[in-house]
Amino acid sequence: MKTLSPYALGATLYMPATREDILDVVLHKKLPELRSMVVCLEDAVAEIDVETALGNLHKLLLSIDQQGGRTEDGPMLFVRPRDSQMAAVLNDWPLMVHVDGFVLPKLSMSNLRSWELAVTNPDIFLMPTLETREVFNPVAMVELGAALKQNLDSRIIALRIGGNDLLGCLGLRRNPATTLYSTPMGYVIQMLAGVMGSQGFSLTAPVFERLATPHLLMEELDLDIAHGLVGKTAIHPSQISTIQDSLRVSLEDLNCAKLMLNEVAPAVFNHNDTMCEPATHYKWATNILERAKWHGVKQAEPSQTDQSIRLAEAGR
Known part of the structure; x- marks a missing residue:
C-alpha cells in the first residue's frame, strides 16, 4: 500500500464540484504551486445542485482517465462527499483510481461506523474533519482517536480542524481583528494538538477567510506551526504561497x-x-x-x- 506524507499537503484548496475549471488545476495548468486540493460536494454545493455536482465530478474523472491519469507534479486530489451514503456510491466508482482520498465531513463517534462501512476501498486515503460540538470535549476526542486508530489508522493522512463549523457551534464568527487563537478555537486547537497529536495523528489548520488582512494570516500561520499543525486550508489561491512559504523550516x-x-x-x-x-x-x-x-x-x-x-x- 502506498503512503502519503501529511507534510505534502501544504495549502489545501477547496473547490466546489460545480466549477468548470477543476481539470486545469488537477493537470497543473492552473495554480502550479498548489500541493493538494479537495473537490467539495458538501457545504460548498447547494442541495439543488448536488446532481449537477456529481455529474461534473464524474466528467472530471473521466477526462483525467482519457488523458492517461494525473501528472506526477500535479496536486494531490481529494473528494469531500456530502455524507456516508454518497461516499458509499463514490467508493465503488472505478474512476476513483484517479483520486487520492476522501475528506470525511463532520466525523464523530455517532457516524464513524457508517463511514467505515461506506469507504471500503483500501486505496482511498482519508482525512476526517473534526467540526461537531463533540470536538469541544477532550474525553470524546480521546475516545474518537482510539476508535480511529483501531480500524482506519493506516489510511488516515491527517485530521482536519473545521474552524468555521466549530465557531458556528458557539454562535460565533471569526473576529476580523484577531487570529483564531484569541477565540475559543484557541483552546480547541491546543487541546486537539495534545489529545490527537499524542495518539500519533497529524492535524491541519482551519481556513483563514479574511482576505483583506494577510498580516493576520501570517501571524496565525506562525501559531499553527508552533502547535505542530502540518498544513492549512486555503480559501483563495492568493493564500497558497503564503501558507507554503510559512511551512519552510529555518x-x-x-x-x-x-x-x-x-x-x-x-x-x-x-x-x-x-x-x-x-x-x-x-x-x-x-x-x-x-x-x-x-x-x-x-x-x-x-x-x-x-x-x-x-x-x-x-x-x-
Missing part, C-alpha cells in the same frame, strides 16, 4: 534536527545556547526533516548567512 531548526539525528550525537548537548536531548526531541527532529523535504528551507537573514553556512556544514 536553517537553525534544520541543522539542529540533523545534529540530533546523527548516530554519534551525545545524549545531551548544547547547540546555540539551547539544550538538545535526542531521546526526547527525536520526533520533532524527524518532523523538521520531513517538512524540509516538502517545503524547503527559509531564506536566511543576511546577518545570519555566515553562521548558517557554518552550521549547515556542521550538520552534514
Whole structure:
C-alpha cells in the first residue's frame, strides 16, 4: 500500500464540484504551486445542485482517465462527499483510481461506523474533519482517536480542524481583528494538538477567510506551526504561497534536527545556547526533516548567512 506524507499537503484548496475549471488545476495548468486540493460536494454545493455536482465530478474523472491519469507534479486530489451514503456510491466508482482520498465531513463517534462501512476501498486515503460540538470535549476526542486508530489508522493522512463549523457551534464568527487563537478555537486547537497529536495523528489548520488582512494570516500561520499543525486550508489561491512559504523550516531548526539525528550525537548537548536531548526531541527532529523535504528551507537573514553556512556544514 502506498503512503502519503501529511507534510505534502501544504495549502489545501477547496473547490466546489460545480466549477468548470477543476481539470486545469488537477493537470497543473492552473495554480502550479498548489500541493493538494479537495473537490467539495458538501457545504460548498447547494442541495439543488448536488446532481449537477456529481455529474461534473464524474466528467472530471473521466477526462483525467482519457488523458492517461494525473501528472506526477500535479496536486494531490481529494473528494469531500456530502455524507456516508454518497461516499458509499463514490467508493465503488472505478474512476476513483484517479483520486487520492476522501475528506470525511463532520466525523464523530455517532457516524464513524457508517463511514467505515461506506469507504471500503483500501486505496482511498482519508482525512476526517473534526467540526461537531463533540470536538469541544477532550474525553470524546480521546475516545474518537482510539476508535480511529483501531480500524482506519493506516489510511488516515491527517485530521482536519473545521474552524468555521466549530465557531458556528458557539454562535460565533471569526473576529476580523484577531487570529483564531484569541477565540475559543484557541483552546480547541491546543487541546486537539495534545489529545490527537499524542495518539500519533497529524492535524491541519482551519481556513483563514479574511482576505483583506494577510498580516493576520501570517501571524496565525506562525501559531499553527508552533502547535505542530502540518498544513492549512486555503480559501483563495492568493493564500497558497503564503501558507507554503510559512511551512519552510529555518536553517537553525534544520541543522539542529540533523545534529540530533546523527548516530554519534551525545545524549545531551548544547547547540546555540539551547539544550538538545535526542531521546526526547527525536520526533520533532524527524518532523523538521520531513517538512524540509516538502517545503524547503527559509531564506536566511543576511546577518545570519555566515553562521548558517557554518552550521549547515556542521550538520552534514
